[in-house]
Amino acid sequence: MNLDEYLLGIVAGDQDSFARWMAGAERPIRESLRRFAASVDTEAAVQETLLRIWLVARRCRPDGQPNSLLRFAIGIARNLALSEIRRRRREEPLRDAPEPPASCAEPSLPDPALREIIQRCLDKLPPKPAAALRARIESAGAEPDRRLADALGMRLNTLLQNITRARRLVAQCLQHSGIEVH
Amino acid sequence: MDAHDRDALIEAALTAWRPRSPDGLIHPHPAWADLAPYDREAVFDAALQARAVESLVDLQGLSTTARAVLRRLA
Numbered sequence: 260m261n262l263d264e265y266l267l268g269i270v271a272g273d274q275d276s277f278a279r280w281m282a283g284a285e286r287p288i289r290e291s292l293r294r295f296a297a298s299v300d301t302e303a304a305v306q307e308t309l310l311r312i313w314l315v316a317r318r319c320r321p322d323g324q325p326n327s328l329l330r331f332a333i334g335i336a337r338n339l340a341l342s343e344i345r346r347r348r349r350e351e352p353l354r355d356a357p358e359p360p361a362s363c364a365e366p367s368l369p370d371p372a373l374r375e376i377i378q379r380c381l382d383k384l385p386p387k388p389a390a391a392l393r394a395r396i397e398s399a400g401a402e403p404d405r406r407l408a409d410a411l412g413m414r415l416n417t418l419l420q421n422i423t424r425a426r427r428l429v430a431q432c433l434q435h436s437g438i439e440v441h
Numbered sequence: 442m443d444a445h446d447r448d449a450l451i452e453a454a455l456t457a458w459r460p461r462s463p464d465g466l467i468h469p470h471p472a473w474a475d476l477a478p479y480d481r482e483a484v485f486d487a488a489l490q491a492r493a494v495e496s497l498v499d500l501q502g503l504s505t506t507a508r509a510v511l512r513r514l515a
Binding site for chain 2: 274277278279281282283285286289290292293296297298299300301302303305306307309310313370373374377378381395396398399400401402403404416419420422423426429430440441
């Protein structure tokens with residue numbers, strides 16, 4: 260899949276094009292940061308990378324190979340991670356892992372059948388874990404967990420335990436269907 | 442730190458919410474900063490799985506990370 264089909268739209272300021280690009284690009288960007296995971300909050304790095312791509316996509320020069328914007332983004336993510344490490348002057352050594360090969364950056368689209376199965380597993384959750392996980396997903400990073408807990412009338416630790424339980428139950432449900440989500 | 446505290450910190454770090462400074466820079470989650478390097482790698486693996494599930498149930502295939510970024514553009 261070549262996500263560069265969205266490049267012109269992104270450069271033109273079309274958020275829908277950017278959303279479609281992110282749907283395919285987020286995972287390979289995140290995976291490219293694996294070797295920094297012990298030293299850098301990769302969630303923050305992924306979000307910062309995506310925001311920067313929105314701002315600087317016009318600087319991307321397609322080279323005739325697929326996914327030039329994704330490769331551009333992976334470079335930005337790597338530089339952000341290295342900058343963060345330098346900034347914090349961490350003494351923790353980086354894992355001696357090799358650079359991910361280009362094939363790691365192959366984006367893909369979700370399978371609708373898999374979506375249905377996951378939704379069925381979510382629908383089977385007990386009420387409190389379901390409410391906690393739904394609040395986390397629907398908030399989409401807009402609110403810290405403490406506010407979500409307050410809104411649900413739960414203590415923060417109870418919210419976190421319920422989300423963990425929900426994830427575990429969904430994973431078990433998927434395993435029963437012969438599916439493992441990585 | 443006992444196993445319960447560790448699990449709570451890992452789950453807390455899995456949210457897409459991140460503190461931001463007034464200039465808009467995104468900062469590490471406080472829970473992530475409290476974790477040992479090995480546990481941060483556990484967060485990384487758990488986040489891959491969590492975001493995959495979120496993307497799969499979202500009609501546009503977007504995770505909470507992508508939704509958080511889109512909200513910043515609005």
